Amino acid sequence: MVHANAKLTPRGRLELARCVVEDGWSLRRAAERFQVAPTTAKRWADRYRRLGAAGMADRSSRPHHSPARTSERIERRIVKVRVTHRLGPARIAARLGLAASTVHRVLRRYGCPSLAHLDRATGRPIRRYEHACPGDLIHVDVKKLGNIPDGGGHRVHGRQTGGRNSQRTQTAERNAYGNPLLGYGFLHTAIDDHSRLAYTEILPDERKDTAAAFWTRAQAFFTAAGITVRRVLTDNGSCYRSRTWRDTLTAAGITHKRTRPYRPQTNGKVERFHRTLADEWAYARPYTCETQRRAALAPWLHMYNHHRGHTALGGLPPASRVPNLTGQYS
Template sequence: MSAREEFILDLKRGSLSLAEVCRRHGISRKTGHKWRARHNEEGHGGLADRSRRPKESPLRMAEEIERRVVQVRLEHPCWGGRKIREILSRSAPSGERVPAASTVTDILRRHGLLGGGTRGGAATFVRFEREEPNDLWQMDFKGHFAMAGGRRCHPLTVLDDHSRYNVILKACGGETRGLVQPLLEEAFRRYGLPRQILCDHGSPWGTGLRADGGAYGRTGLSLWLMRLGIDLIHGRPRHPQTQGKEERFHRTLAAEVLMREAVWKSLDHCQGEFDRWSRIYNQVRPHESLGMKTPGERYRLSPRSYPERMPEVESYYLAGDELRKVRSKGEITFGNRTYAVGQALVGEVVALREGAAGCREVYYCWKKLGTIDPSQATKSKGYQNRLLED
């Protein structure tokens, strides 16, 4: 009989307290409690010696974590320590410690997986973000790039401002309304309608800038969006930072996709890579400005569904409105004076709504285009007066 079995036997006899039995066997009370608990749980088998080898080897665990860090980096060569740490934490077993982002960076450095760094000094700017998904989408073309055979790819990108969710990433062969509108229609059917879309002043959603820096008129695409109840707004002229999220998305797209292919064979080749990466961007890639969440975790569908029948323009107008059909030169008349409303509106019906001091507010659908002020207009023949902008 072993000493431990004798200890248990003496304890069972019940004539002595545990403390006294421990004293007589020359062991501490802590050890005595341990042997009694093991015997109660496992019987005599619990009294056998156990291996002191740790259940988990710290060295082996460190090697496994390091292997996973390297694997994630090789799959996503542009991701740094914070993003990789977030990916590791998602898949880590309960209770397993995940290394700090700085430790992940050290691992990358040891394996020669850190680039030389491409970031310059951080610019000072004010970040804005809409409060809800689909309050604002940002839309732009990424700079076009060459494909085999002398062709070029023009990536169209659309992001939800609140969640950074990539709504559209399409390899296009040009930058025309005929290409963009069907893609927007497809997105509206899938995600619902946004309240506003922010663009620059370029084609096909804008008509460029005047010499004084102001914007020219509207386009057929913007009128189509108005009829759907979507407000197309434009960033400040020559201020691309207004669409900062789109600009950042374009840099990420270039670094993680475009720069990793030596030759782009066709639009289908581009689209295949775009689709693969877009799923990673929306559902896997942690976003630092979202608290390391993914855009897919923050985005939700719009409650405004795409209408199968386009609303009639005149359904937006009020009973007291004066209606005018826009003439061939993009103009209307009021009080024997001519006013320019835009070439894109030729043949469309606009509404004149009474304003202050004899002025008239000009509307297309629900959107106010500007104000007619007869006191500032000229009667010169052939002269188009401008609408006053708010």
């Protein structure tokens, strides 16, 4: 590839070389004619004598020898540490006494994938998948969040002030020391594998009856969006191993799939959604009470489904893959 400031293209080099070699032009005359230095004219003429027209093509600027290049033994050590311990360039460099930039170049030279693309448990590249149609697979999971005391918690005011706010919050239950039990909110979420359309509710627990009732409402949400649910994927939580959950799905003609034990990556789409939910809603701003945070959930979900661009969807929102979704254009 000829660089932007090159005076000669391969065709121009060939014409210059033929003028010198075949037509007998002097180097200075040919250089003036093609507006290059005489040394440049000599280089292309000499190459034409040796290689002919094929010698006019660009060559790599890489040197033939690199005496300062990292030895093969050290390169193999770098790759071995990466494969066995799955460390980044900075940590490998600290362990082997090298520069992080050197380690990074070696890893790129050997084609080592980024750690973000590897399974931390096995070190193998992650197999990413996406079902072809909405409803082919729905991911379901629960995330537990601590309730916010009246006046705000320790994330906003620090431990001392947050502790005082917790003491003032009126709750029905207290522990053995008389301290109020603020309790938890359980985020039950169902997200479509193909479109990433999400439905979330905050419920008081994660028992089997609660989970089954949530799924009934979630299925109605997807049905209203024109999505027919065929399969549901959950982890191995007790509520998802219950007869109540099994009977609820069976009655709706839905196949239940469970992840392998200790493999949350299998249900990664809903796990990643919960992380987004925490970053952009649960801890996005200083809420003064739990009621205020819960009131902000529905508007955020609408924004996520209808307006927020999703990287896995080419920057489009989930609603772009569900044409029948009510309120898509609001």
